[in-house]
Amino acid sequence: MECSDSKYKQFSFLDDLFGDIQKSQGKAFSLPDADIILHQSFFREDESDQIFDNLYNNIAWVQEDTILYGKKIALPRLTAWYGDKGKTYTYSKIKMTPQPWIAILENIKSQVERVCSAKFNSVLLNLYRNGSDSISWHSDDEKELGENPTIASLSFGDTRSFMLKHKFKKDLKLDIQLTHGSLLIMGGKTQHYWQHQIPKTRTSYKPRINLTFRKILK
Numbered sequence: 001m002e003c004s005d006s007k008y009k010q011f012s013f014l015d016d017l018f019g020d021i022q023k024s025q026g027k028a029f030s031l032p033d034a035d036i037i038l039h040q041s042f043f044r045e046d047e048s049d050q051i052f053d054n055l056y057n058n059i060a061w062v063q064e065d066t067i068l069y070g071k072k073i074a075l076p077r078l079t080a081w082y083g084d085k086g087k088t089y090t091y092s093k094i095k096m097t098p099q100p101w102i103a104i105l106e107n108i109k110s111q112v113e114r115v116c117s118a119k120f121n122s123v124l125l126n127l128y129r130n131g132s133d134s135i136s137w138h139s140d141d142e143k144e145l146g147e148n149p150t151i152a153s154l155s156f157g158d159t160r161s162f163m164l165k166h167k168f169k170k171d172l173k174l175d176i177q178l179t180h181g182s183l184l185i186m187g188g189k190t191q192h193y194w195q196h197q198i199p200k201t202r203t204s205y206k207p208r209i210n211l212t213f214r215k216i217l218k
């Protein structure tokens with residue numbers, strides 16, 4: 001299923017309060033069992049360029065390993081985890097202890113919280129160095145996130161396909177192009193019914209940075 005404008009509903013958040021149209025308009029996908037909103041240009045191009053450079057150079061990127069069929073393999077991307085003290089998180093069988101917040105991440109977090117009607121206490125960062133870096137099919141359904149988590153996903157750098165598929169209705173699939181400066185918000189029951197991935201590709205891609213803001217409950 002291709003995503004077309006006819007499948008969008010216009011949404012407008014908090015325009016009067018913040019008066020910043022660019023940061024307040026999003027489009028909701030009308031999909032069953034999902035609550036997904038895309039803000040195509042949440043950050044302006046020049047802001048996005050600056051954020052990309054800053055994160056690329058200043059984040060403490062780590063090459064983590066995971067265990068697959070009893071063998072240790074390197075994750076096909078670099079990652080980093082920042083958040084409130086004590087909010088540990090187990091992800092891809094890796095227990096992560098957060099780095100303390102840095103100014104740029106706190107600043108982005110507060111801008112995202114304005115449009116999400118949610119508060120976050122941590123952010124997972126992924127750096128896809130080229131087209132062969134990827135993340136395989138999964139739902140963000142770790143128990144630390146609670147029943148119906150709101151996940152706010154920001155993208156900077158090259159555009160990659162963010163693919164979604166329904167877990168039970170096999171013909172329901174969607175491919176969203178996540179562009180430089182975009183914000184995708186997943187909420188409600190999305191993680192119960194849908195999986196997502198950034199597929200590996202043979203096409204050459206420039207680096208892409210993704211941030212997913214999350215709330216760890218315990």
Ligand SMILES: O=C(O)CCC(=O)C(=O)O
Binds near residue numbers: 126153196198210
């Ligand atoms: O890179 C993306 O857009 C998705 C990342 C993701 O799904 C995750 O970190 O759980």
Ligand SMILES: [Fe+2]
Binds near residue numbers: 138139140196
């Ligand atoms: Fe995810």
